[in-house]
Amino acid sequence: xxxxxxxxxxxxxxxxxxxxxxIFFVFLIGISSLIPTxxxxxxxxxxxxxxxxxxxxxxQSTAIENWxxxxxxxxxxxxxxxxxxxxxxxxxxNILTSAVNLQSEFDMLTYINKNGFIEIDSSKSGAxxxxxxxxxLSDRDYFQEGKKGKExxxxxxxxxxxxxxxxxxxxxxxxxxxxxxxxIAGVVEPRTVEKIMERMRFGKTGETYLVxxxxxxxxxxxxxxxxxxxxxxxxxxxxxxxxxxxxxxxAQTNLSVVLPxxxxxxxxxxxxxxxxxxxxxxxxxxxxxxxxxDSLYNSMFIIIMSILCIVAFVLYIxxxxxxxxxxxxxxxxxxxxxxxxxxxxxxxxxxxxxxxAIEFQEVCSAFNLMAETVETTIHxxxxxxxxxxxxxETSPHTVLVHSKGKIVFMNQEGALLFGANHPEELIGxxxxxxxxxxxxxxxxxxxxxxxxxxxxxxxxxxxxLRLDGTIIYTETVANPITYNGNPGSLVIVRDITxxxxxxxxxxxxxxxxRLLAETSGDMITIHNVEGEYLYVSPACHRLLQYEMxxxxxxxxxxxxxxxxxxxxxxAFLTLQHVNYTSSTYRIRQKxxxxxxxxxxxxxxxxxxGALEKIVAVSRDITxxxLLEQQxxxxxxxxxxxxxxxxxxxxANRRFFDEKLESEWKRxxxxxxxxxxxxxDIDHFKLYNDTYGHQGGDDCLKKVAETxxxxxxxxxxxxxxxxxxxxAVILPQTNNADALKxxxxxxxxxxxxxxxxxxxxxxxxxxxxxGLATMLPTPFSNPxxxxxxxxxxxYYAKESGRNQVQNFHEAIVS
Numbered sequence: 001x002x003x004x005x006x007x008x009x010x011x012x013x014x015x016x017x018x019x020x021x022x023i024f025f026v027f028l029i030g031i032s033s034l035i036p037t038x039x040x041x042x043x044x045x046x047x048x049x050x051x052x053x054x055x056x057x058x059x060q061s062t063a064i065e066n067w068x069x070x071x072x073x074x075x076x077x078x079x080x081x082x083x084x085x086x087x088x089x090x091x092x093x094n095i096l097t098s099a100v101n102l103q104s105e106f107d108m109l110t111y112i113n114k115n116g117f118i119e120i121d122s123s124k125s126g127a128x129x130x131x132x133x134x135x136x137l138s139d140r141d142y143f144q145e146g147k148k149g150k151e152x153x154x155x156x157x158x159x160x161x162x163x164x165x166x167x168x169x170x171x172x173x174x175x176x177x178x179x180x181x182x183x184i185a186g187v188v189e190p191r192t193v194e195k196i197m198e199r200m201r202f203g204k205t206g207e208t209y210l211v212x213x214x215x216x217x218x219x220x221x222x223x224x225x226x227x228x229x230x231x232x233x234x235x236x237x238x239x240x241x242x243x244x245x246x247x248x249x250x251a252q253t254n255l256s257v258v259l260p261x262x263x264x265x266x267x268x269x270x271x272x273x274x275x276x277x278x279x280x281x282x283x284x285x286x287x288x289x290x291x292x293x294d295s296l297y298n299s300m301f302i303i304i305m306s307i308l309c310i311v312a313f314v315l316y317i318x319x320x321x322x323x324x325x326x327x328x329x330x331x332x333x334x335x336x337x338x339x340x341x342x343x344x345x346x347x348x349x350x351x352x353x354x355x356x357a358i359e360f361q362e363v364c365s366a367f368n369l370m371a372e373t374v375e376t377t378i379h380x381x382x383x384x385x386x387x388x389x390x391x392x393e394t395s396p397h398t399v400l401v402h403s404k405g406k407i408v409f410m411n412q413e414g415a416l417l418f419g420a421n422h423p424e425e426l427i428g429x430x431x432x433x434x435x436x437x438x439x440x441x442x443x444x445x446x447x448x449x450x451x452x453x454x455x456x457x458x459x460x461x462x463x464x465l466r467l468d469g470t471i472i473y474t475e476t477v478a479n480p481i482t483y484n485g486n487p488g489s490l491v492i493v494r495d496i497t498x499x500x501x502x503x504x505x506x507x508x509x510x511x512x513x514r515l516l517a518e519t520s521g522d523m524i525t526i527h528n529v530e531g532e533y534l535y536v537s538p539a540c541h542r543l544l545q546y547e548m549x550x551x552x553x554x555x556x557x558x559x560x561x562x563x564x565x566x567x568x569x570x571a572f573l574t575l576q577h578v579n580y581t582s583s584t585y586r587i588r589q590k591x592x593x594x595x596x597x598x599x600x601x602x603x604x605x606x607x608x609g610a611l612e613k614i615v616a617v618s619r620d621i622t623x624x625x626l627l628e629q630q631x632x633x634x635x636x637x638x639x640x641x642x643x644x645x646x647x648x649x650x651a652n653r654r655f656f657d658e659k660l661e662s663e664w665k666r667x668x669x670x671x672x673x674x675x676x677x678x679x680d681i682d683h684f685k686l687y688n689d690t691y692g693h694q695g696g697d698d699c700l701k702k703v704a705e706t707x708x709x710x711x712x713x714x715x716x717x718x719x720x721x722x723x724x725x726x727a728v729i730l731p732q733t734n735n736a737d738a739l740k741x742x743x744x745x746x747x748x749x750x751x752x753x754x755x756x757x758x759x760x761x762x763x764x765x766x767x768x769x770g771l772a773t774m775l776p777t778p779f780s781n782p783x784x785x786x787x788x789x790x791x792x793x794y795y796a797k798e799s800g801r802n803q804v805q806n807f808h809e810a811i812v813s
Contacts, residue, residue, distance in 0.1 A: 010692060027307065038300060042293070046270065049292045050259070052202075053272040057285040060200045060208050061276040067105075067196055068153050068277065071169045071186060074103055076151060079171040079184040084111075087173075087181055089120065096122040096184075108187040110161070111173075112137055114147075114180055118161060129161045146172035146183035155280055156190055156218040156239060165190055165218075165239050190238055194219045205267075205288035210281045215248045217241045218281070223265060232265075247271050251282050260289045262760075332367050344375035397624060398474075398495070401481070402431040403488035405447070417474075417495055419466035436463035436471055446478065451487040454480040456632075459582065459598070461496070473500040475598075479631060482642055490631055492624065499617060503602065522619045523597075526604075529611055531556045531572060543597075543620050545590035561586035561594055571601060576611055579603045584621070596622045645720045647697060648704035656719035656727055660782045663715075663731045668776040675730040675738030675773040678789040679707065679745065682766045682801040684724035686758035699754055699765060700724065706748050711741060727789075735773035735806065742769045742804040750802075766802040768793060773807075 005011070011020050078084060078099055083091040096109040100122045110129075111120040116138025121129050129135070137143050137160065145152040151171045159166040169186040193210065197219050200208045207222040221227055221237040233240045246261040251273045263269040263286050271286035338346040348364040392399050398414035400407055407430075410423040418434060420426055426434075435443045439462040446457045457478035464472050478491045502516045502524075516524075523543050526535035532555050536548040544559070560568050564585035571583040581601050586594040598621045604613040643655035651659070660676070667674040681687070681703060688696040700720075707726055708718040717729040728745065730738050746767055754765035770793025774785045788807045796805035 010694065037303070041299060045292055046259070049270055049287065050272065053270060053285045053287065056200055056202065056206075056208065057272045057274040057283050060197065060285065061274040061283045063196055063199075064193065064210075064276050064281075064283065067193075068169065071103075071105060071188065072151050072153065072171065074099075075169050075171040075184050075186050078109075079173050084173055084184065085175050085181070087175070093120050093122065096120060100124055103186075105188060105192050106169075106186040107166070107189050107192075108162070110185050110187070111182060112143060112185055113182040116140075116143055119182075121161070132161065135160050140168070142168045142170040142185060143183060146170055147180055148172075149174065149180070153277060153280075155212055159187060162187070167193065190218055191220070200285070203287055203291055205291045206286070208283060208285045210283060211243050211248060212281055213252070213279075215243045215252075217243055217264075221264075226265060247273055247284060247286075248282065251275070251284075332363060335367055335371065339371060339374060342378075344371065344378055347371060391627065391630075395627065398491075398493035400426075400431075400491050400493065401483060401488055402447075402491065403483040403486050405430055405432065407431055408483060408488070414493065417466075417472065417493065418464075419468050419470065425467075434464050436465050439463045447489065450478055450480045450489040454487070456480065457489075459584065464493075473497045477628070479628070485642075492628065494624075499600075503600070503617065520617075522617050525551075525556070525616045525618070527556060527614045527616060529614070531614075534613065543589075543595070543618070544587065550590075559588045561588070572614065575601060575603050575614060579605075595620050596625045645704075648701050648720050650704045650708050651717060651719035653719065653722055656717065656721060656729070659717050659719075660729055660786075663717075663729055664776045664780075664782045664785075667731060668778050668780070670732075671775065672732045673734050673773055673775050674785065675733045675735065675771065676785045676789045677728040677730070677738065677742045677745065678721065678770045678786075678793040679726040679728065679767050680769075680793055680797070681724040682761050682768055682797075683756070683759045686760075687756055687765065690756075690758040696724075702752055702754060703749055703765070703767070706752060707745055710745050710748050733773070735771070738771055738773055739804065739806055742771045745769060746802070746804055761800070761802045768796040768801045769804040770794065770796055771804060771806045 005020075009020060078095065081095060083095060092111055096111065100106050100109045101124065104124070106124075108121060108123040110118050110122070113119050116136050118129060118132040118135055118137070121132065140154075140157075142152040142154050149172050152168070154168040154170075156165050156167055158164070159168070167188040167190065169188060170183045172183050173181040175181050197208050197210065201222065209217060209221060210219045211217050216239060217237050218239060221241070224233070224237055227233045227237055227241065228235065241264065243264045245264050247257045247263075250257045257271065257273070259270050260268045261271070263271070268289040269286045270289055270292060271284055273285075274283045275281070276283050332348065335346050335348055347368045393411050395411060395413060398417045399409075399411045400414050401409040406428055407426050408428075410426050412423060415421065415423045415426060418426060431447070432440065432444065442460070443462060446460070449455060450457055457476075459475055459477045462474050462476050464474050466472060473496050475494045475496050476491055478489045481488045481490050499520075499522065502520055502522075505516050518538050520537060521539060522537075523539040524535075524537040525533055525540075528534055532553060533551045536546075536551045538548065540546050540548060540551060557565060557569065568583055568585050571581050574581045579602060582599065583601070584596065584598050587597045588594050597618045599616050599618040602615045602617075603611055604615060606612050643651055643658075645652040663674060681699070684696065684699075687699060691699070704718075704720060704726065707728065711718060711728065711730070715731045719727050719729075721727040728741070730741060733741070746769055749767045750762075750764060752765065756763060756765045759766065770789045770791065772785050772788035772792055774780070774788070776782075776785075792805045792807040796803050799805065
């Protein structure tokens with residue numbers, strides 16, 4: 001348990017542990033008395049506040065109902081006037097004009113005839129309704145209720161006459177024959193109701209507001225400036241803000257509210273509700289929980305300050321004690337820091353810690369031993385790096401690197417091969433400028449393939465040019481690499497000009513061939529069609545340790561490494577159809593060891609064209625093979641570092657950008673869908689603040705590992721997009737399948753149950769995900785699907801987090 005506490009609070013030093021336990025016991029005593037006091041005071045304040053809210057919402061509801069009852073009574077009085085009932089149009093107009101001026105709460109009074117058309121209107125501004133004869137209101141609820149002889153107060157609607165949000169108070173006109181003759185309608189703007197609501201404002205954050213049954217706010221918010229600032233509404237909350245809070249959901253089912261809850265501004269609040277106007281509107285009274293607790297915090301502040309004073313005193317005592325213990329360990333810590341700064345010669349003087357405990361002396365001795373080991377290891381690595389550099393610089397073969405078609409590195413042997421005194425004379429030159437026209441096409445194809453496909457180019461003969469124009473024959477092999485973030489190629493060039501001359505001489509005369517063979521450093525052999533040695537040059541003794549007579553008449557296959565036997569045999573069979581080929585294989589020396597041979601094979605045919613003999617020119621390339629292997633390993637390590645995220649081990653942003661670009665082009669060519677999921681850890685900043693950056697890093701690693709384990713197709717890519725944000729590329733995946741994967745990802749993270757005490761969504765780590773699916777075309781680009789997925793992610797956060805939002809669903813809702 002103690003180790004768990006030390007890991008949890010990162011108590012790595014003796015001083016920090018002594019401080020922790022001293023402070024812990026003081027806080028334990030203080031909190032044992034503080035917590036009961038806190039809850040007693042908190043419950044009292046909360047109960048008083050709830051009583052006040054319930055009284056406020058009840059009074060507000062009564063006030064609204066009384067106000068509308070008075071307005072209905074006023075409209076009823078007007079509709080019962082004889083001039084109105086008798087439809088005296090001239091007198092009706094005067095009455096309505098006077099009435100609207102006397103009753104300031106009405107913005108307009110109108111007479112709607114029995115067919116649903118406005119015949120008379122009067123407003124405080126004196127403005128007339130345009131095209132009133134064409135406005136049919138017969139389908140409105142208040143008109144339908146009037147035909148039934150009933151008075152009516154409407155919900156907030158957009159008035160057809162004015163185009164503004166309005167509340168209609170209506171009463172039917174019944175003539176002396178008890179026949180329906182139309183309705184008198186009074187238009188009340190919602191801001192008039194807001195004036196009634198403003199009377200019930202209280203405190204710094206208290207407010208009352210109205211929402212309809214759909215949860216749409218129908219009165220202006222007290223905090224409209226904040227809503228506009230945070231982009232929740234553009235200009236007004238009235239009819240533009242839909243309230244999804246718990247109190248609205250509970251009210252719609254007449255259930256009690258669990259307090260506190262998050263209000264429509266995302267602030268923890270206390271509140272009460274009451275239905276008014278026959279359940280048409282919901283009156284809500286709310287106050288921020290923080291305001292309620294201000295008085296509680298003031299009382300608790302005094303108590304906490306007292307505890308902190310005691311903690312400070314205990315901390316002072318602990319510091320005195322820990323200083324005596326910490327001093328010997330400081331020697332070790334200083335030594336570690338010096339080693340981190342590459343000072344590997346530092347050693348602790350054991351005499352200085354002699355008066356301390358024996359354990360500290362043993363620690364210092366162990367540190368000195370460790371420092372000596374580190375120094376030896378580092379020097380060994382530096383020597384290895386120097387040997388590797390020397391290997392390339394002193395290689396008997398030309399080693400060059402080109403990127404973007406330009407030479408960026410060449411060793412001294414390469415400079416001499418191309419007729420330069422120093423490699424600097426060739427740096428920056430176009431690599432194609434050194435190629436003979438006969439080999440130009442194949443070299444261009446190899447360079448393009450190396451850059452684009454990142455595949456090793458096989459051994460190939462090429463005609464190159466020295467700076468003075470002289471032709472040189474070479475064999476080249478190329479490995480794709482990344483140079484300064486760009487595609488490049490590492491090329492090894494071997495000069496075979498002399499060998500070419502020898503091969504040509506062999507074709508001219510067998511005598512010349514034999515003479516050249518005996519003086520060549522390469523091993524030259526002649527075989528029959530079964531592979532048996534007919535002639536072996538003296539170089540076989542130097543290369544294979546055999547005398548010529550030991551090999552004559554024996555099959556060359558007997559010396560080939562078993563793993564390479566089929567490859568060499570196929571090369572011999574190829575000569576049935578072509579006159580030249582080459583192969584690379586391992587061959588056994590007389591000592592039993594295997595060396596690498598590179599062999600060029602040419603045919604000698606009869607007059608009829610039948611294969612008669614095979615001429616082989618071989619050389620030992622073991623050294624070059626070792627160099628190639630080392631270069632491949634180094635290239636592989638560089639490539640792994642270039643696309644892997646250093647913290648999480650999954651693909652990084654750079655790899656994500658490259659793969660999205662390539663998958664986008666592939667989807668555009670095949671007309672297949674491509675889906676992208678953007679994922680963000682909910683309230684990760686709060687997680688870092690609570691658990692520290694090390695805890696945050698551990699969280700990121702677990703989340704990344706889990707995300708990477710969910711997609712099960714080889715083409716699916718999970719990458720760290722940046723910070724706490726991840727991205728998943730799903731090629732050839734439609735929206736429905738991608739949505740299932742996104743939901744599976746969110747559930748997988750939640751199943752980790754990583755504690756997150758500061759989250760406003762849950763007590764564990766959760767994620768929000770935004771999904772977008774597109775059908776790429778040659779005229780679109782990947783930035784579009786990133787933008788759509790990012791918008792869906794933003795909507796998921798705005799909608800409460802811990803969820804998946806599909807871009808199409810987000811737009812519709």
